[in-house]
Amino acid sequence: MKNNGHSTQVLVIGAGIAGIEASLLLANSGAKVYLIERNSYFGGNVIKFEEVFPNMECATCMIAPKQQELLQNEGIELLTLSQVEAVQGSAGDFTVKVKKKARYVDLENCIGCNACFEPCPVEVDNEFEQGFSKRKAIYIPCAGALPNVPAIDTENCLRFKGEDCQACQEACIFEAIDYTQQDEELELKVGAILAATGFKPFDPSKTKQYGYKKFSNVYSDIEIERICASNGPTQGQIVLRDGETPKSVAIIHCVGREEKGYCSSVCCMSSIKLAHFLKKKLPEVKITQFYSDLCIPGRTYQKFYEEVQESGVDFIRARVNEVAEQGKELAIKYKTEDGKENTLNVDMLILAPALEPEANSDKLAEMLGIPQGDGGFFTEKKPDLDSSVTTLKDGIFVAGCTQGPKDIPDTVAQAEAAVGRILSMPR
C-alpha cells in the first residue's frame, strides 16, 4: 500500500481520540476509512471530561472541531452502534464482518430537535451521566453529543419489549423514526486494521476499604468528571448527593493498583486536575490527596502539580486503610510511611481508579489474533525495543489505551504512528 494516491481501505475500531485522529490522517492521504464505534455517539472517554490536564483546556472545544471535520469527511464512513464480529485474511487483504445495530432513527432525516424525548414514557438511569440523571428509551447521552441523532435503547423501549407504543414516532415531524430498521451484517474488505478501543476505569467496588457504593459521598473520578461538566447532570455545579456543596474533599490515588499490578500513568495527573478544577469552582474548599508515589512525567506536569500544591491542596503520602461513615462525613483512616496513623474527615471522597482495557477487549483480541499481555492490554510486537503500535499480526495495529494506559498526547502520537505504519505498508 505504498502511498501514491491510490485508495487504500482501512478499518479503525473505536472512535475515541485515537480513532478520530487516525481516521482524519488516513482520509487526508486518500484512503477510505471505516470507523467502527460501539456506542450511538462517538468521542470516547475524552468527551466525558470538562477540562484536560495540564493546560485545563476545555475537552469538548478541543475535540469538537475534529469531530465536525470527521462527520463532513467523505473519505470516512462512521459506523456507530457497530462491532466487529469476525476477522479473516492477512495484511493487505482482510475481510471483516461487522454487526451494525439498528438505531431506529434515520441519520439523514433527523435534524436533532429532540422532540421525541418528551413523549417517551420510559425513564432509566443515564449511563453516560454515571447515573446522576435519567434518560428516555430514545435518547442522546448528553447535550452536544455527536452525531446529534438519538438512538432507541431496545432493552428498555416498550415497543421492543412487545408493547404497542409509538409515542416517539408520533412526535417526529420529520418521519425520522423507523421501527422497521434492521440490524445489518456488513462485510468490509480492508488492507489494514487499527484497534483503538480505549479504556474503562477499574471498578472501585472491587476494593473493600474505600466504601464505594456503600457510602453515598464516595465517588469514582469519572462520576465527578460528569458533575464538573458544564453540559453534565448538574451543569457543572459541584454538589454532594443531597445537593449540598462540599466543604472538604479527599482524593485517593492508585485505587486498584495493587489488584491490577501496574501504574496507570494518568491518574495522579487527573486527580491533580480535579483538585485544580474544584479549587477554582469552590475557592474555600479544602482538598487533600492521598498517594503512594507521585507519577507526573509529562511535559509541564510537574509545574502543574506545584501550582496546585501552592493553591493550598495537601498531598499526603499515605496508605488509606479504611473509610468509615461518621454522620454525614466520611472518616478516612490512613497510615503515613513513618508508621503514624491518622484520620481525616471529609464531605466528599473521590477515588482515582486504575485504567483497564475496554469491556470487549478479550473478544476483540481473540478475533484479531492478538495476544493480551500484562493487564489484559494488547501486546505489541517487540515491547520496549520497537514501535508500540505494531502487533504480532502484520497489518493490524494498536493505538491508545488498547495497548496500555497512557495520556492523550501519547495516545495521539500512537494514532499518528499507526497511520505512518499503515501508509508505508508494502504493497
Place this chain on the structure above:
Amino acid sequence: MAKKIGVYVCECGTNIADNVDIDRVIEAVSPLHDVELVEKYRLLCSEDGKEFLKQSIQEHELTHLVVAACSPKQHELTFMNICAAAGLNPYLFQMVNIREQCAWVTADKKEATEKAITQIKAAIARVRYHVPLEKKEMDVCPDVLVVGGGIAGIKASQLLASPDRKVYLVEKTSSLGGKVKGFKKLFTDMESGSVLIEQELNSLQGNKNVEVLTDSEVEQILGFLGNFEAKIMRKTESEERNLSVGAVVLATGFDLLDPTGLYQYGYGKLDDVYTSLEFEEMNISGGATGGKVLLKNGKPPESVAIIHCVGREEKGYCSRVCCLYSFKFARMLKSQFPDVKVSHFYSDMCIPGKSYQKFYEETKELGVEFVRAGKTEVAQNGKGIVVKYEAEAGKEGEHAADMVILVPAMEPSSDTNKFAQMLGIPLDDEGFLVREHQLLAPVGSSIGGVFVVGCAQGPQNISESIVQSEAAAGKILSSLVPGRKLELEVKTSEISETFCSGCKICISICPYSAITFDEARGIALVNEALCHGCGACAAACPSGAASMKGFTSTQIYQEVVELVR
C-alpha cells in the same frame, strides 16, 4: 453586473416555523435592494430541498445566496456544495442562524421574528460585499530532511523513504546510532542496544531511498511546509549541500544535566561518582575498563548507591525514564557481581505502564534495596563514600558505598537551541521545543512541516521515541503525497502592497509565522500555505492593508450597521 440575491428561509419542519413568522420575514425582506426573491421551504437540507435550491439558483441566475436556517455548523458545507453544483461560487453565500440562536431560544414569537429579520438583513448587507474565492493548491516536494541519526532519526527515515520520496538523514558525528548504540542492555528484556542499532542500520543500508550524510551539520533551513531549502555543511568534505525538501524531522536527542554544579553530589570531586551515561560507557566492551564495572582503584564495587532525580529540583520536571533504567543498572550490577549491594535513593517511583511495576518488583526480588529519600548528599568517608540522606518525616540516614551512580535529568541536546533559533520555534519553561498542540499535535511544532521527535521533544524511552518518529512520518505521509498538490486554506489573510507601510506588526503577532517581510519592497507578505485564517493581522494592521478573505472589515462593518439600524 447587477446583483441578484436569492434568500431562502427554511421552516425546518416546525422547528423554525413554530417560533418565527416566516411569512412576515418574507414580507420584510423582499423589498430590499438587489433581493431577487425570498422563498420558504419546509426542509432545505433534505434531498428534495437541496434539489429545489440548486434548481432555483440556476433558474433565477442568482449571483449571491443567503440561507436562513439552522446553524452554519450544521449545513454551511451542504449549501456551499449546492452553490458549486449550481455553478455559483460557494463563497458568494452567507448563512443565517435562525434556529439554534433565534427560534429555539427566543421566548416571544414576535421578538424572534424581528430578530430573524434583522439577522437576515445583515447577511444580505454582508453578502453584497462577498467576492468569489477559489481553492488554492500548491506544489510540494515530498522529500524529507531528518536531522539526527539516533534511533528516532533512523526509524523515521525507514518509514518515510520510498521510491517516490527521498529521505536525507543528517548526522553531525561520524556514525549513526546516537545514545542507544552505547547501551549494553536495554530494559525490560535486557537486550543489547548496539545489536538493536546494528539491526536497524542493516535494514537502513539496504534502503536506496535514504541518503545518509554523516559528519554533516545543518547550517540553515529556509522556506515553509512543502517547500523547504536546507543548507548542509559536510565537514569532512568541506562542501555544502543544498537540499529541497517538503518537511523536516528534528530528532536531535538529549544530553544529561551536568551534575558538576550540584555540589552536594561530589561529582567531579570524589572518585567513583559517575553519571548514568558514564556507567553505560563503563559497561561497553570497547570502554576504558574493557566492559567491566570497576572502581578507580581497579577493584569491583561492593556497595553501589544509585541516586535518582539528580537535578530534578533545578530543572523542574521528571525525566520519565530514569527510574526504569536505574533498575536496569541494578540488574546489570547484580549479574556481574551477584553479591554486590545495590541501594536506590529516590523520592517518587515513576513507573507508568502495564509492565513496569512488574519489572520493578522483580528487581527488588534480586535483593536490591530501595530507600525513599528527600535531600541526598554524597560525601567522602575515609577511603570510601557515604550517602547522607533525609528520609521522609525528617529522619536522617547514612549509607556507606564505594560507588555512586547519579541519575541526572535529561535535557534537550545542545543542538535544540540552535534549531529553535534557526526556525523561530519557541522553547517552553523546561527548555524543550513547544509542541504544535500540547495534546493533539505532540510531534508538530509551531512551524508547519517541522516535526520534533524523540528526546528532543521531551524525555522518553526508546519505544516512545520510535512511536513519535512514526507519528511524524504519519503526518508527512498523509499530507505530502507525491504528485498531489497541497490544498490550502481558502479564507486566508491578504496584504495590500499599496497600503502596507512595513511596520511588521502583523509579522510579530501571527501565531503561525505565516507572514514574512520582503526587504526589497519593504512590505509584508502572507504565505498562504501557513496562514490558518484567524484574522489577527487584519485586526492589528494600522494601515488597513491586511484583510482577511471572507471576513473583511467592510463585510463585518455592513453586518454591524444593519444590525443596529
Place this chain on the structure above:
Amino acid sequence: MQEEFKPQIVGFLCNWCSYTGADLAGATKQKIPASLSVIKVMCSGRVEPVLITTAYLRGADGVLVAGCHPGDCHYREGNYYARRRFALLEKTMETLGLEPERLMLAWVSASEGQRFSEVTNQFAGRIKQMGPSPLKKALL
C-alpha cells in the same frame, strides 16, 4: 407615549468556542435575549476595536465580544490579543466618558450552553437598566 426601551446588543462570537456554545444553548432550549444580534468571526482576535466602536457609535446599546477561554484559542493566541485590545478600549471609552460598562468581553466554551445563556441575559439586564445609549439621542 414612551415606548418601552428595547436594547440593541451586538455580539461578536468566535466560530470555535463561543458560537458553538451559543448553538448548544439553542439545542438545550435555553433562553437568549432577543436584544442580542450575532456576528460570527473566526476568532475573537479578529475583532478590531473599530468594529466595536462602530457598533456603539451607530446606536448599539451594548456590545459583547465572546471567545474561547484563555489557553483554549483554536488559533493559539487570538483571544489574548482580544483581551488586550478590549482592556485598552475600555480605558479609552472611560476616558472619553462613553460608559465602558456597555461593553463586555466573555469567555464561553463550546460546552457552556447554559453559561452563554447566563452571560447574555446578565448583560442584557445590565443594558436594560442603564437605558438607551447616550449616543442614540445624538443620532436622532
